[in-house]
Amino acid sequence: MAPSIAAADVNAPEHGQGLKSKGKVTDKVAPPADEMLVLNTIRCLAADLCQQFxxxxxxxxxxxxxxxxxxxxxxxxxxxxNSEWFGRDRFILSAGHACLLQYLMLHFSGYPAWTLDEIKNYHAPTMKGIAAGHPEIEYPGIEVTTGPLGQGIANAVGMALAGKNAAAIYNKEGYPIIDGKIWCFTGDGCLQEGVGQEAISMAGHWGLDNLILIYDNNSITVDGSIANCFTDDTSAKLKATGWEVIDVxxxxxxxxAILAALDKAKQTKGKPTFVNIRTIIGISSRKANTGPAHGQALGDDEVAYVKTQLGFNPDAKFVIPSEVRQYFAETVPRxxxxxxxxxDLFQRYTEAYPExxxxxxxxxxGKLLDGWEELMPSKDKLPQEPTPTRKSSGIMVQALAPRDKSIIAGSADLLESTFVSWKGMTEFQKPGSGLGDYSGRQIRYGIREFAMVAAGNGIAGYQKGMFLPIMSTFFMFWxxxxxxxxxxxxQKLRFIGIATHxxxxxxxxxxxxxxxxxAxxxxxxxxINFIRPADAEEVMGAWKVALTEEDRPSLFALSxxxxxxxxxxxxxxxxxxxYIVYGDESEIPDVTLLATGAEVARAITVAAGLSSKNNLKTRVVSMPSFKHFDAQPISYRRSTIPSSKSLVVAIEAWATASWPRYAHAGCHMHTFGHSAPQQILYEHFGFGEDNLVKIIGQFVDRQKGELPAVGEFQELLLGFPESH
Amino acid sequence: MAPSIAAADVNAPEHGQGLKSKGKVTDKVAPPADEMLVLNTIRCLAADLCQQFxxxxxxxxxxxxxxxxxxxxxxxxxxxxNSEWFGRDRFILSAGHACLLQYLMLHFSGYPAWTLDEIKNYHAPTMKGIAAGHPEIEYPGIEVTTGPLGQGIANAVGMALAGKNAAAIYNKEGYPIIDGKIWCFTGDGCLQEGVGQEAISMAGHWGLDNLILIYDNNSITVDGSIANCFTDDTSAKLKATGWEVIDVxxxxxxxxAILAALDKAKQTKGKPTFVNIRTIIGISSRKANTGPAHGQALGDDEVAYVKTQLGFNPDAKFVIPSEVRQYFAETVPRxxxxxxxxxDLFQRYTEAYPExxxxxxxxxxGKLLDGWEELMPSKDKLPQEPTPTRKSSGIMVQALAPRDKSIIAGSADLLESTFVSWKGMTEFQKPGSGLGDYSGRQIRYGIREFAMVAAGNGIAGYQKGMFLPIMSTFFMFWxxxxxxxxxxxxQKLRFIGIATHxxxxxxxxxxxxxxxxxAxxxxxxxxINFIRPADAEEVMGAWKVALTEEDRPSLFALSxxxxxxxxxxxxxxxxxxxYIVYGDESEIPDVTLLATGAEVARAITVAAGLSSKNNLKTRVVSMPSFKHFDAQPISYRRSTIPSSKSLVVAIEAWATASWPRYAHAGCHMHTFGHSAPQQILYEHFGFGEDNLVKIIGQFVDRQKGELPAVGEFQELLLGFPESH
Incomplete structure (x- = not known):
């Protein structure tokens, strides 16, 4: 066997970033023969695995x-x-479409789940198998599910933050128990996406030197050369963002050269490292450097051509020479x-630092510190005066965060407004900045909402349940x-999202x-738990749900x-x-009002008005979480909302489509809002209490005891008043 | 009057980007006295206008x-x-929260609508007035509604693209009828947001030298110094992205210095220009350089302090010295x-180039070229064989785009998949790039979905109706x-959005x-029109709606x-x-199936199965647009979906909440999807035709002629099969 590379393949891409950076593609380096055989084996396997389906x-x-x-x-x-070994490095494939490379490397490295037969399920017509079209977190060796471009970089930044934070808290002199690297593999697309740029800026600010971002700079996307749409000097940008940059x-x-670059990256202190590696997409094929090489099987002829070029038998599929197996033999014992x-280190650490x-x-x-339930004030200890629910939520941040180091709480530049700060907090900041240090668990994500939550997935995914990220911004920016x-x-990664205003x-x-x-x-x-609590007491309930349900994120909409x-x-x-928040449970009401959040108090006033002015028996049901309600036994649902016996009217200052499932009529927004103080807006859009009493009373009168059927949902505020 | 600046105010911000760039804050320049009086007047007005409410x-x-x-x-x-004069420069306030500056400048410049009384409505407790909390497109002198950060930069890039495109098409030697500049004002926040970074990369690639981005670099956000979260060297990044950078x-x-920088920016050729201007937020107040100066009124004491510092009477409000009026006197005649x-130029152009x-x-x-309806193939001319709706949609792109220069069509790196390309198209690319030129109307937005659509708002907003942007990517990335x-x-800006897959x-x-x-x-x-057409014929209907309704965007979900x-x-x-797509209109069916998009054909097969196997009279209603259906007369809605006489079952492979409004039961997704070929997925998630016939037949049997009431919606696929 005499593997060789076609001469055409070793040229630089004649476009895009390859040309913008200093230096030239080196003359062909002749790696040791066994390594070239390894590379060629992977190339032929990739060609075969895509071609089969x-x-x-x-x-x-x-x-x-x-x-x-x-x-x-x-x-x-x-x-x-043991793919879950805590002390491991973590690898994130931000360019998730390149998952076949990761699958093959997991195979060669000896992950038992990743047999060649499993990998042959890539794009197979079956529901079975772990070789999905993009990498999925539930399978061994996959740290995070990626695919939508750009987010993987932010996931990696979050993981690097998590690693730095844990190291700052737990490592001791002579006991570097947490010192893994976070490796992230990105293509051109992730660097074009804004979320990738946001994350890069965050990592540079924090100086996360446990993060190595490897840029597979092939300068080709689905639509062809990136010269068509992307001419940034990416290395210069990264340097300007506080990164160490190494070129290959x-x-x-x-x-x-790659190994030398990665060695250097591992040694870099005080900065994350960007390794800009020029590659040739589809190398060894005549489709090299073209868009079709990105996302299409090569075709039978071209697969044969590749194999012939690389010294493989064009008629044999899925060939793995024994030398290649040998080459990877040490990964398992290592x-x-x-x-x-x-x-052993951790055993000694346990003896030296038992607490x-x-x-x-x-x-x-993956356990929160026991006793969080006792930290929740009982209802009589909650603020008795009117309080924004965002502020009530802050009670729990203040109670939990100082005590449980699992909590990592931050905001996209709205710390004061979202109440996720706490007394005595330390900010997560680069040591020596004078602003905080890596033991800090208060995060200033900057005005980067998307990267904040994507980084949160990295924090939550670092070790499942080890961190509970709390992230906040105005609801609109969710x-x-x-x-x-x-x-x-x-991915069933838990966060608590604070969505205020x-x-x-x-x-x-x-x-x-x-x-x-x-909504x-x-x-x-x-x-996901989407919860809109009505008052401080329901805010406690929302926190209880979020702290109890480990396998899903929760988002609180707060006033x-x-x-x-x-x-x-x-x-x-x-x-x-x-649940019934107002009215007599034991009698069937004439009118049942459904409401959420800030509109519940309003609904109660309206219910009282309908009782006193219209002589109607009324009930108000607060509906903080539709998903939880739908999961209740039917007997509970029907007794709470007796829609077969009582007119049901929903009141909510949103245009959500969900209400006809429960109600006969609704008072909702039908336009965008307006710039004015909130009391005036509620009146203007028809949510004034007197107006609601009037129009709901009129609705009841019109119905004369008849309940509207499915298909007859009535929008009581439609067109009132004139649209904005 | 002897205005002066407090000594403390002329120092540079001692943090953030002010320190990272070359050069120092100049010693205090003494501008002519009248100009300083103008600046101080604006400062006092800002203090007063925020303090009043x-x-x-x-x-x-x-x-x-x-x-x-x-x-x-x-x-x-x-x-x-004449704020709508076509030949004007266009100004976009990306930092929309700074709208009061724009309002005051519109006032001083002589826009009749912007009286001081109007501006006094800023934050007033009223629905009236045009001085909204963020600038709104419907008011004179406001080119685009901004507020959510970062998007204004992309709007400006879209406007600059529109201007370059129109200039390339219509300008002639000696007739520079389109040569306005696009000025964009950004703060720190817009530059942190990913969409801003995406847009900057696009503009650099296209070399849009009619675009000037002014960075109000005050290095303070809501949460305080940007040194807490943002340490990019922004000027260096912009240089690396192909921009000319000028510092003030x-x-x-x-x-x-500002004037000199802007003069230079206007002369720059072949590149957009970034003018990095260091300013002091809240200058002249003791809250200068602090977070509270960003988004809170200063307080009565501080307003008085500012006025005293600036030589104004602390007890007088809204003072505008006559010298200030005089200073702006020429803006109206000019x-x-x-x-x-x-x-005059355009008159001569009309004579020289009448066509x-x-x-x-x-x-x-704002008119499309007449005759577009005739370009739509009749049903018998449409592809008669099964065709993806994304491909059928491409028929209209091919028909319209070559003919009507209003069309600007592009994709976020999925041109081949979304069928928005056409034969003979020219790409919008920097002249001399060899890839296209500015007369091109095919846009490669790169892998930047958010900036693509935000730029589309700039294109559509350049002159309302002059451009019809068509933008495309997979539905998920919408x-x-x-x-x-x-x-x-x-903003009621029209685009046609192509959301495939x-x-x-x-x-x-x-x-x-x-x-x-x-969905x-x-x-x-x-x-917004959200339309999911069922086949090529409905695709034509979707285009007809989108081309007819001028005041709203339309988004097509395509298979x-x-x-x-x-x-x-x-x-x-x-x-x-x-509308009824299958079944006898004249008889009330036993079962009415509702479906959209690719599921309509499936529903028809299921209806036929229910007729033949279960001996049921069936009807299928295709529901491409809920909003349009809800706007029909009640008689039409009830005769189309006879939900008071017939069991109604919705079939749609989404988890949308809208269906209980129309249906008694539904077959929907209740989990995330899976990686497998589509036929297998439809079967797996319960949408196999035989399964649907079975479960809907069982549902009909269970009901024994009873129609479920509101609150009794049945999810026929819930939990089937086991969740992913």
């Missing part, structure tokens, strides 16, 4: 095979036989040795962050800052304006999703 | 007053008496002269773009790429996979939102 992303695997070898064979510290010019072949050494070890073990096992919150839910109640900032439709998204999103503590509110009602 | 953002107005004066008094070309070091006082000269002038006039008046699409709807039908890419909840957001969002041309489909049904 005519789908997938072969080009990056072929072009970046040497990066994979450098990482798994040489640089990264992990134990293939023949990353498809020059394994030695990994076991790493873990054994770490276990710290106990706390860390608790966290590694739309900026929504693509990351969706990934939290998809949650409706027209934000007032003077106007329609640009007033969420109208956003519809979060209510429909699977596996800017003060709301009264309701006589009938009940924290345990939150876990039921909806 | 104890709200608003005074600090930036005070710190950046000289920038406002430089722009409106000296640099910008506009006519205050005492932007609060040194008007001459503006009229600009417009007169332009009108071009006619076409441009049509577009300035979540990245959602904050911009929301701003399109809020719209459900689990995307297949192997897996759950990260499969939208489940996103709920777009269905709830006011003032990756082929769908058959349905016998009963009808393009005119789309404008009705829902």
């Amino acid at each position: 005519k789908g997938g992303h072969p080009g990056t695997v072929m072009g970046a095979a040497a990066i994979g070898v450098a990482l798994w064979r040489y640089q990264m510290r992990y134990n293939p036989r 010019y023949d990353g498809s072949n020059d394994l030695a 990994g076991q040795k790493y873990e054994d050494e770490w276990n 710290e070890a106990k706390d860390l073990k608790r966290r590694i096992n 739309l900026y962050a929504a693509p990351a919150a969706r990934m939290s839910a998809l 949650d409706a027209i109640g934000i007032g003077e900032d106007g329609p640009t800052h007033q969420p109208i439709a956003l 519809s998204f979060y209510r429909s999103l699977p596996d 800017r304006q003060p709301v009264p503590l309701l006589a009938g509110s009940n924290r345990d009602g939150v876990a039921k999703g909806g | 104890k709200g608003g953002h005074p600090g930036t107005v005070m710190g950046a007053a000289a920038i406002g004066v430089a722009l409106w008094r000296y640099q910008m070309r506009y006519n205050p008496r 070091y005492d932007g609060s006082n040194d008007l001459a 503006g009229q002269k600009y417009e007169d000269e332009w009108n 071009e002038a006619k076409d441009l006039k049509r577009r300035i008046n 979540l990245y773009a959602a904050p911009a699409a929301r701003m399109s709807a809020l 719209d459900a689990i039908g995307i297949g192997e890419d897996g759950p990260t790429h499969q939208p489940i909840a996103l 709920s957001f777009y269905r709830s969002l006011p003032d 990756r996979q082929p769908v058959p041309l349905l016998a009963g489909s009808n393009r005119d049904g789309v404008a009705k939102g829902g």
Whole structure:
């Protein structure tokens, strides 16, 4: 066997960033023959695996095979036989479409789950198997689910933050128990996405030197050369953002140069490192350096051509020479040795620092500090005067954060407004900055909502349950962050999201800052708790749900304006999703009002008005969480909302589509908001209490005891008043 | 009157970017006395206007007053008496919270609407007035509604693109009819936001030298010094992104330096220009350089202090010395002269180039080229074989784009997948790049979905109706773009959004790429058409709606996979939102199936199965647009969906919350998706046709002729099969 590289392949990409940086592609370096055989084996496997079902992303695997070898064979510290070993380095594939490279490296490195047969399920017509189209967190060796571009970089920044924080808290002189690196692999796309840029800026600010971002700079995307749309000098940008930058010019072949660069990256102090590695997508194929090499199978002829070029038998598939197996033979015993050494170190640490070890073990096992329930003030200890729910929520941050080091709380530049700060907090800041240090657990994410929540996924994913990230901004800007919150839910990673100023109640900032439709998204999103508490008591209930349910994120929509503590509110009602907050449980009301958040107090006033003015028996149901309500037994749901016996009217200052499921009529927003003080807005949009009594009373009169059927939902505020 | 600046105010901010850039704050420059009086007047007005209702953002107005004066008094070309004059420069306040500065400049410049009394409505307890908390497009002199940070930069990039494109198409030698500049004012926040970074990268790539981005570098945000969270060397980053960078070091006082910088910016060729102007937020107050100066009224004492410092009477409010009026006296006649000269030029252009002038006039008046309806193939001319709706949509791009220069169509790196390209297209690219030129109307936005749609708002807002931006990516990534699409709807700016691969039908890419909840957001969002056509015929209907309705964006959710041309489909049904696509209109069915998009053909097969196997009379209603359906007369809605006489079951492979409004039961997604081919996924998640016939048949049997009431909606696929 005489593997060789076609002469055409060793040229630099004649476009894009390859040309913008100093230096040239080196002349072909001849790596040791066995290493070239390894690279070529990976290239042929990538071609075969995409060709079998005519789908997938072969080009990056072929072009970046040497990066994979450098990482798994040489640089990264992990134990293939225990993918969850706490002391490991962590690898994040931000360019998730290149997952086949990761799958192959996990295979060669000896992860038992990643058999070649499993990898043959890549793009197979089956629901089975772990070789998904993008890497998924539930499978061994995959730290985070990636795919939507850019977010992986932010995940890696969050993991690096988590590692630095834990190290600052638990490491002791002579006991470097937490010192793993976070390796992130990015393509061109992640660097174009704004969330990637936000994350890069954050990491540079924090000086996270445990983070190494490897840029597979092949300068080709789905649509072809990046010269068509992307001419940043990325290395210069990263330097300007506080990163160490190292260049590699023949990353498809020059394994030695990659290894030298990664060695240097590991030694860098006080800065994250960006390793800009030029590669040739689809190398060894005639489709090299083209868009089709990115996301399409090469075709039978081209697969044969590649194999022939590389000295492989064009008629044999999935060939893995024994030399290649031999090359990776040491990864399993090496990994076991790493873990054994770490276990020994941790044993000695436990003896020297029993308290710290106990706390860390608790966290590694994903447990919050016991006793958080006792920290929750009982209802009589809550503020008795009207209080914004955002402020009531702050009570729990203040109670939990100083005590449990699991809590990492921050904001996208609205710390004062979202009440996620606490007395005595230390900021997470670069040591020596004078602003804080890495033991700090108060995070200033900057005005970067999307990267904040994507970084939160990295924090939560560092070790499941070890950290509880609390992240905050105005509810409206949870739309900026929504693509990351969706990934939290998809991965069952817990965060507590604080979404304040949650409706027209934000007032003077106007329609640009007033969420109208956003709750519809979060209510429909699977596996997230979207909770809108009505008062301080329900805020406690929301925290209880979020602290109890370990496998999902929770997002609290909270008011800017003060709301009264309701006589009938009940924290345990939150876990039921909806409960009777006003009215006699034992009698069927004429009218049942449903409401959430700041509108519940309003609904109670309206119910009282309907009783006194219209002589109607009324009930108010607070509905903080639709998902929890839908999960209750049918008997509970029907007795709480007796929609077959009572007219049901929903009151909520949002335009959510969910209410016809429960109600016969609704009072909702039908337009965007307006810039004015909140009391005026509530009146203007028809939510004045007198107006609600009037129009609901009229609705009851019109119905003459008839209940509208499905399909007859009545929008009582539609067109009132004229739209903005 | 002897205005003076407190000594403390002329120092540089001792933190953040002020320190990172070369050069120092200049010694205090003494501008001519009248100019300092102007600046001080603005500062006192800002203090008064925020103090009157104890709200608003005074600090930036005070710190950046000289920038406002430089722009409106000296640099910008506009006519205050005709704010819509086509030949004007355009100003975008990306830092929308600083709107009071813009309002004051519009006042001093002579815009009749912007009386001081109007501006006194800033933060007033009233619904009236035009001085909203963030600038709103409907008021004179405001080009675009801003507020959510970062987007204004992308709006400006879109406007600059629009200007360059129109200039390349219509300008002739000696007739520079389109040569206005786009001025954008940004703060620290917009530069932290990813969308701002995406837009900056786009503008650098395109070399838009009609774009000048002014950075009010006060290094203070809500939470205080940006040194806490943002240590980028922004100037260096912008240079690395292809921008010309000019520094100004005492932007609060040194008007001459600002003017010189802006003069230079206007002369820059082949690059956009970034003017990095250091200012002192809240200058002249003791809260200068602090977070509270950003977003809080100063307080009565501090307002008095400021006035005393600046030589104003502390007891007098809203004082405007006559010298200040005099200083701005020429802006009105100058503006009229600009417009007169332009009108004369355009008159001569019309004589020399009548065809071009006619076409441009049509577009300035916001009209598409007549005859687009005739370009739509009749149903018998549409593809008769199963075709993905994304591909059918491409028929209209191909028909319209070559003919009507209003069309600007592009993609976030998925041109081939979203079918927004056309034969003979020219790409919008920097002249000399060899890739296209500025007359091109095919846009490669790069992998920057959010900035794509935010730029689209700038394109659409350049002159209302002059451009019709068509933007495309996978539906899932319309979540990245959602904050911009929301701003399109809020501003009633039309785009056509192409959202392909719209459900689990995307297949192997897996759950990260499969939208489940996103439609709920777009269905709830006011003032946008969200349309999911069932086949090529309905695609034509969707285009018809989008091309007819001028005052709103439309977003089409389109299938990756082929769908058959349905016998009963009808393009005119789309404008009705829902219509009978299968079944006998004249008889009440036993079961009415509702479906959208790719699920309509499936529903028809299921209906036929229920007829033949269960002997049920069936009907299928295609529901491409809920908003249009809800706007139909009640008689139409009830006759189309006879929910009081017939069991109604919705079939849609999304988890949207909207269906209980219309249906008694639904077959929907209740989890995230999975990585597998689409046919297998439909089966797996319960949407196999045989399974649907079975479970809907069982549902009908269970009901025994009873119609579920409100509150009894049945999820027929809940928990089937086990969740992912």
